Structure formats: C-alpha cells, structure tokens
Amino acid sequence: QVQLVESGGGLVQPGGSLRLSCAASGSIFSVKTWAWYRQAPGKQRDLVARIPSSGSTEYANSVKGRFTISKEHAKNTVYLQMNSLKPEDTAVYYCNAEIATMALIANDYWGQGTPVTVSS
Numbered sequence: 001q002v003q004l005v006e007s008g009g010g011l012v013q014p015g016g017s018l019r020l021s022c023a024a025s026g027s028i029f030s031v032k033t034w035a036w037y038r039q040a041p042g043k044q045r046d047l048v049a050r051i052p053s054s055g056s057t058e059y060a061n062s063v064k065g066r067f068t069i070s071k072e073h074a075k076n077t078v079y080l081q082m083n084s085l086k087p088e089d090t091a092v093y094y095c096n097a098e099i100a101t102m103a104l105i106a107n108d109y110w111g112q113g114t115p116v117t118v119s120s
Helices: none
Strands: 002-007 010-012 018-026 028-041 044-050 067-072 075-083 089-100 105-109 114-118
Touching: 002 075, 002 089, 002 105, 018 028, 018 114, 028 067, 028 075, 044 067, 044 075, 075 089
Parallel strands: 010 114
Antiparallel strands: 002 018, 018 075, 028 044, 028 089, 067 075, 089 105, 089 114
16 A cells, blocks of 8 residues: 655745645555645645656746755655745645556555645
8 A cells, every 4th residue: 555644734924935745655666756736725626846757847837936846765755845935825735646566556646635824
C-alpha cells in the first residue's frame, strides 16, 4: 500500500508564507511525478504546481513567482513553498503523485488535503 501524508497548512495573514510538505510511504519503487492541487469552496480542483521526473517545474499562472515546488528524492517527499500569500490562495491543498510500486504497477495517489486560509 502507498499513502501520502500532508502537513503545513493553517491560517496566515496576507503577504505571509507557508511551507507544505507531503511524504509518501509504502511499497514504493519510484515516484514519477509530484504535483500540488488546490480546491477552493464551490470551485473545481486546479493544478498549482508540478515537478515531473525530468526535474522541470511548471506552475499555474496565478502562483508564478510566488510558489516553489521542490522534492527530496531519498525521502519520497515533496514541498510547496508559498510566499506573498493572497486571500484568493485560500483553499484545501492536495498532494498528488504518480508512483510505481515495487510490483512495477504505476498509479495516481492523493493526499488527504490540508487547508490553507489567508485572512487578516
């Protein structure tokens, strides 16, 4: 079994920063692609940032220059550094990963979500 566990969400004032973490555990052979999504109340779940096996990163236009996705391969962990936070960043943030298990079966996995609230 593979599980993703997220942490780091909370309440922050506009202009502040938060760092989200997501660690994968279980019968992991390789993490192919990491990504962060977010879902605001009443809205669809949207891609925030992605880091594939190539190492290249991609971001939603709304967070470019403010958010940074990174990973520690040896720890099977991905991070999302969020700076200059705005009220419109308020959402539940979800970690997502394409993972090949030790049985060489690749699947998409999701974390449970961690809420981020940006408010004064």
